[in-house]
Amino acid sequence: MMMVVKIGGSILDQDIRPIAQDIKNLRERGERLVLVHGGAKKVTEIAERMGKEQRFVTSVSGFRSRYTDRETAEIYSMVIGGLLNKQIVAALLSEDVPSVGLSGIDGQLFKAERKEKIKIKEGEKIFIIDGDYTGKVVEVNEKLVSSLLEAGYVPVIGSVAIGEKGEFLNVDGDRAAASLAGAMKSDVLVFLTDVPGVIDKGNVLKRLSVEETEELMKRIEGGMRRKVFAALEALKAGVRKVVIASGLRPQPLTEALREEGCTVIEQ
């Protein structure tokens, strides 16, 4: 079975050895794995230490967000591609799992589109400014990932993308993982996060159909909303099953595949 696993940034702060050990076990049972990770939290930490001021803008619809300028996008590449990516690779190698780390820039693994101009609001005034260095993945080089898998490696991919003009772009890691899982015709996409699954009215939802998920989208917010949105994108792209599960328990992937204490969204 082929599975794409997205490891959330909140997990990367913790001891990742249990995940690495679990991956070793799954490989011994014949599973083929590809990991995707982000790391915005660590990016913010390093940017602050570098004295790089973070700018925030408000969209015309009133949504406030970080404005990723060119230098911040470089810090994304540096921290995600050079630090977190290699720490995951090193953790896998320590469990004798052959592993190779890439970012979405390598071989245009994640090719993304960027908005040239955006509209922002300051008080009552509306301005048109240059778009920031964020993008949406539009093309995936799944052949590169497959060739590493065939050579016996666990590919570990940092979710930084490359734009039309060769620029580094910050992209949503959950959606990037969904694009990759779709392009690779992955059987399962697992999101490892710091909560046990999708929580609605205080309970972890065990199993959802696409229709139920679309209905649910009307009332969830924040990070989980983005994750569920990405899950739906993956299912539309042909992935059979998406699991949202805690990455903070022992054998997190084995448990997710057993569908224990997590949320499963299926076609």
Add this chain to the structure above:
Amino acid sequence: MMMVVKIGGSILDQDIRPIAQDIKNLRERGERLVLVHGGAKKVTEIAERMGKEQRFVTSVSGFRSRYTDRETAEIYSMVIGGLLNKQIVAALLSEDVPSVGLSGIDGQLFKAERKEKIKIKEGEKIFIIDGDYTGKVVEVNEKLVSSLLEAGYVPVIGSVAIGEKGEFLNVDGDRAAASLAGAMKSDVLVFLTDVPGVIDKGNVLKRLSVEETEELMKRIEGGMRRKVFAALEALKAGVRKVVIASGLRPQPLTEALREEGCTVIEQ
């Protein structure tokens, strides 16, 4: 023909498009290329911006050097593997050269040995302290590099290594490139640097035998001494020819292969 090219950190400060364009031309003529790069200068710059204090120690033989602690080794991985590496990959992709960036950590591409303890001198006193996170490459995963070459990519490798215990290690980029060139049975190893070659008594030396180079080693110093030492290691490992050339002129690699205005060291 197969060639390994080491791009010096002083070159990476400049516009690297001429190098990328030259690589495009060489590939069209059927050459197979692997790039290796370091970037200590940029590491120092980022470490300083992060407020990471750099410590220096004096060896018992009186040699003063930077003490690469664990965090500094992480900054090496971050800057070399996530920033400089991806900037080179992006420059190649902009010239339509398919390219994939790795660091020595990936697939244990550069496996290195680290000294557990070192002796240092402070004033007249001698102390034994834990060794820093520097190492010497002892094993190269040339199969990983070959598989990328066969898939049509130009592999770009940042010279950070992995130790026995999975730790990140700072290694000498010139010697790492020499190890790789030897392991891959490369025809040529080119060092692109910010000077036209080995300069002795004010002149660029055009051609040197191994014997002449060993003789020369007695009187050169600093960075060039390390480069020439690495050149000799490569030749001993079976590389046919080493070229030390400027990376700051147009078509730097084509000129180096023509043996124009540079130093050639041959078996």
